Amino acid sequence: MIALAALFAPWSAKNLYFGFSVFAIPILAMIMVSWVRSQKNIQQCQGQxxxxxxxxxxxxxxxxxxxxxxxxxxxxxxxxxxxxxxxxxxxxxxxxxxxxxxxxxxxxxxxxxxxxxxxxxxx
Structure with a gap:
């Protein structure tokens, strides 16, 4: 939740590109890694x-x-x-x-x- 709040928080026009990339790229990377882990866990738990x-x-x-x-x-x-x-x-x-x-x-x-x-x- 904190990651999404930081991602969608309003940024000033001066720091838009630098500020966005400094915070957004690591946050997006963490979200993607957690999604991949979640999908891997789901696949391991499937079966008859x-x-x-x-x-x-x-x-x-x-x-x-x-x-x-x-x-x-x-x-x-x-x-x-x-x-x-x-x-x-x-x-x-x-x-x-x-x-x-x-x-x-x-x-x-x-x-x-x-x-x-x-x-x-x-x-």
Whole structure:
């Protein structure tokens, strides 16, 4: 927010070109770097989520256990997951929170998944 405020703040005519480039170029560079990081994180978190019996899911070639009931919103659901098994040679995977967006699937599939997830805990 501060970066955008500084970018759009009124500049005097004398310092327009020098003042704009001194502040705007680093701010724009920071915004671009944060956008690239954000897009990279989003791409890493994409994948097929398979719901298994017993509050378990399969996601990104690993089995995960739901540690808490899902948190629901109009726009998606938040899943709290913990890795069940660890591949050889890998460090312990921490518990994660996975956001499943409602617009990532057709409306019928979303309603069905929502109904299934509201039955937590599944025994």
């Amino acid at each position: 989520l398979i719901l298994l019996k017993g509050n378990k899911v399969h996601w990104q070639n690993a089995r995960w256990e739901m540690t808490q009931p899902p948190w629901f919103s109009r726009y998606g659901m938040m899943l709290s997951l913990r890795a069940l098994e660890q591949p050889k040679g890998f460090h312990h995977k921490p518990a994660i929170r996975l956001w499943v967006a409602s617009d990532s699937m057709p409306p019928q599939m979303w309603r069905y998944l929502n109904q299934l997830m509201r039955q937590y805990p599944d025994t």
